[in-house]
Amino acid sequence: MQERQALGGKVLTVPFKVCAAIVLIALFFLGKRFIFGIGSVTNMNDGYPWGIWIAYDVVVGTALACAGYSIALIVYVFNKGEYSPLVRPALMTSMFGYTLAGVSVIFDIGRYWQAYNIFLPWLSNLHSVMFEVALCIGTYILVLWMEFAPTMLEKFKADKLKARLNRIIFVFIALGILLPTMHQSSLGTMMLMAGHKLSPLWWSGFLPLLFLITAVVIGYAAIIFESLIASVAFKRPMEMHLLSKISALMPWLLGIYLVIRIEDVNLRGYLPLAFEGGLLGNLFLLENLLLLSALLILAYPSNRRNPQLLFIASCAMLLGGSMYRFNTYIVGFDPGTGWQYFPSVPELFITFGIIAAEVMAYLWFVKTLPVLPKLTKA
Amino acid sequence: MKIRRRDFLKGVAASTLLLAAEQSPVQAKGARKELPPNAVGILYDSTLCIGCKVCEYACKQANNKPVEHGSPSEPMWDDPQDLSAKTLNIIKRYGVEGQKDSAAGFAFVKRHCMHCIDPACVSACPVSALVKNSDNGVVTYNKKACIGCRYCQVACPYNIPKFEWDSPFPEIVKCQLCSHLLAKGGISACCAACPTGASLFGPVEKLRAEAKRRLAMQPGEYYDFPVADINGTEVQQHRAGGYVSHVYGERELGGSQVLYLAGVPFTSIGLPDLPEDSYVALADGIQYAIYKGMVYPLVVLGGLIYIIRNREDKKE
């Protein structure tokens, strides 16, 4: 069994305090939102009913939080136990990412006090993709906390409880693989219904598949990114052997993605749109060039052992994948009635607040809970 | 909502294809929906509309909606610029240059819910707050169920549902074909108010036939046009305008219960060119192909539990 340790050290550092300040500002705007309505703090409107709270916090945010899902896929399904040291930190980021996405949904939905209606069987609409996504994400948040629970129980020395939980944990691990597969692809299916309102550079029958692949790609990229940053920030040795091994998978995934993505637009006859020089065309190109550059870097084994290049490639994947998702929900969406949307400052601050809360929780947890692998040299 | 047999069969048929490969739009196409037995709707004839906006006023009266000042510099009277949470029905004027059939160079269009035969909003709503009446096909809203997620707004191809952005307890607002008046045996307020018969209420089958009759008219000749209710008695004589030979809403995205006739191309009065298959059928087809009524996920879950349990056992 892999040994883990809490890093210890002061929690109230400068970055922690900066984050706390951002959270406070966000709380102020949130108060306004709940008293005066969503229109009082955001620029969302009847043409663009969804803004960054959905497109970033949920659609991109949960993909960034697919670290846990992606790592569980190789550890459990492909039975590669050697990656287990990456499981706990990945699970933890997933837990925060998903929990906060769930929280921002509550800020976003207009009639939040009736949110429980989703769970009332007589109201459920099995035809609704939103229903499936909401139910899956809701359940997955619970599953993530259960999967992470052993870590907290270790800290509190609740060994009996931990043993009992460990006996049934495989159910949660299995759900933890099934549920993201379902809702991450459904996040793509969701925009199928936007039909002619979504630019043909993004609207496609392949939306579910492309969303699923980007979730996995972003998930792995997040693991690499987070692990490299954590090594530098906490002055720990890099887990290069594992990271370079994982990244050997990426050229394949990216290759499959890019072939489907480009060929789908091409077959539908819209590829010329990409080269017309408009905003949408340029974003389409940028999105795919970012992913292509990651593919080219990671295709060479020597590059995969180089921390700098690995870091650049992971950034390119994070950006390219996130852009694909963001563009599908906002930039490529045009209701065609003259409506425009650009997030307002308070709206942005609420999103920043959520990111800041996530960073704070991460810092606090790695310092106080046994999350990161124990260093053997001591 | 129950999984109907047809949907189930659709899922079974689709699931014979491989998960990833089957996601091509052509294969995943779902079945077309039928018109409900007693479907009622509105036929709006742009060539008869004089732009008086009496229907806008009548709609606000019938549905308790406040006046709206679209141009704040002159807050004199109700002048909405578009549909909104305060305006369920709007008459818009479009300038149409070089069109010989609209003498003054413009055409009117009336916008409100189309009461689609396969409504995207109903399919989108996670909590069945929007439902389509199985008898008269009217699409209504239930605020007690709604969670305010606004997926209906994203999904509606005509941008009809509106949201109360400035309320702490917002609702979705849209035309419900005056279902409260229909329940009392009446007709929609906008049609009852229309002085020329440009907005005509009635059973959809009859409205379709009426639209076809108008398309066959000789431009310039006088004909009888029913006013307010196609089943009513009031009739006016009008000179037939030249129609674009298409009934908008008969086939668009599987059809709707609100139909349009116009003397100018529909795209020039803001009605988008749409395919005949609804996006709903497409999305449904794909969802069912993947999930096959939740059978696949359960099978996969079983498999995963088996694999992981084996692995954990070996570890010990």
Ligand code: SF4
């Ligand atoms: S027009 Fe829009 S709101 Fe009306 S029934 Fe169709 S999808 Fe629903």
Ligand code: SF4
């Ligand atoms: S906003 Fe309300 S009515 Fe519209 S889809 Fe969401 S829950 Fe349904």
Ligand code: SF4
């Ligand atoms: S049917 Fe009723 S609610 Fe709908 S536009 Fe006409 S008057 Fe308004």
